[in-house]
Amino acid sequence: MSEKSTLKVDRTDAEWREQLTPDQYRITRQHGTERAFSSPDFELGKTGVYYCVCCNRPLYRSQAKFDSGTGWPSFFEPISMDAVTEHHDVSYGLSRTEIRCADCDAHLGHVFPDGPPPTGLRYCMNGVALTFEPE
Ligand SMILES: [Zn+2]
Numbered sequence: 001m002s003e004k005s006t007l008k009v010d011r012t013d014a015e016w017r018e019q020l021t022p023d024q025y026r027i028t029r030q031h032g033t034e035r036a037f038s039s040p041d042f043e044l045g046k047t048g049v050y051y052c053v054c055c056n057r058p059l060y061r062s063q064a065k066f067d068s069g070t071g072w073p074s075f076f077e078p079i080s081m082d083a084v085t086e087h088h089d090v091s092y093g094l095s096r097t098e099i100r101c102a103d104c105d106a107h108l109g110h111v112f113p114d115g116p117p118p119t120g121l122r123y124c125m126n127g128v129a130l131t132f133e134p135e
Contacts, residue, residue, distance in 0.1 A: 009055040009104035016054070024053050027126045028106035031091070031098075036071025039127020048134040049079070050125075055104035059083050059130065060123070066116055073130065075123040076115045084108065084123075099123060 011019070016029050026032040050060040050073075060075045060083075068074035078084045082102055089098035089110065099108045108129045115122030 007103060007105055009057075011104070020054065023128050028054050028101075028108070028129050031107045032126075033109075034072075034126045034128050038071075039073060046132075046134045048132055050075075050130045050132050052101040052104060052106055052108075053129050053131050054106040055101060056131075057083065057101055057103040059101065059108070060125075062132075068115075068122055068124070070124060072109065073125045073127050074115070075125065076117075076119045076121055078123065086111065099125070 017025055027034055048062050049058050052059055058079050061079050064075040064077045066074055084099045085102050087098040089096045096110045099111050109125040112122045
């Protein structure tokens with residue numbers, strides 16, 4: 001059956017379509033991008049954890065969130081190095097590093113090398129792909 005998938009959460013396209021809202025489905029399963037400044041601001045300043053909207057895996061801590069001014073939720077590091085996976089993305093004629101959820105392969109956004117200390121990285125995420133739980 002499952003030839004190569006090592007994902008912890010592996011659902012069919014139809015199952016994802018049923019579970020997610022149309023926006024969530026388009027972005028996480030079809031590699032969409034939400035419009036800048038369209039995502040909820042996730043109660044900026046509150047302490048908590050950001051989860052994958054598809055499988056609920058913890059992905060980022062609010063302590064790693066910063067205001068990038070881009071209109072997308074931005075973090076300088078994931079909650080752990082194995083929470084997300086990196087994929088080379090050459091769509092739109094750009095060479096970028098795509099970030100996906102390690103457990104369910106949801107497209108989350110991209111990572112760029114222009115973030116703040118301590119990592120110098122900017123994980124530019126689609127807010128639609130995340131849920132926030134205050135601590
Ligand atoms: Zn996930």
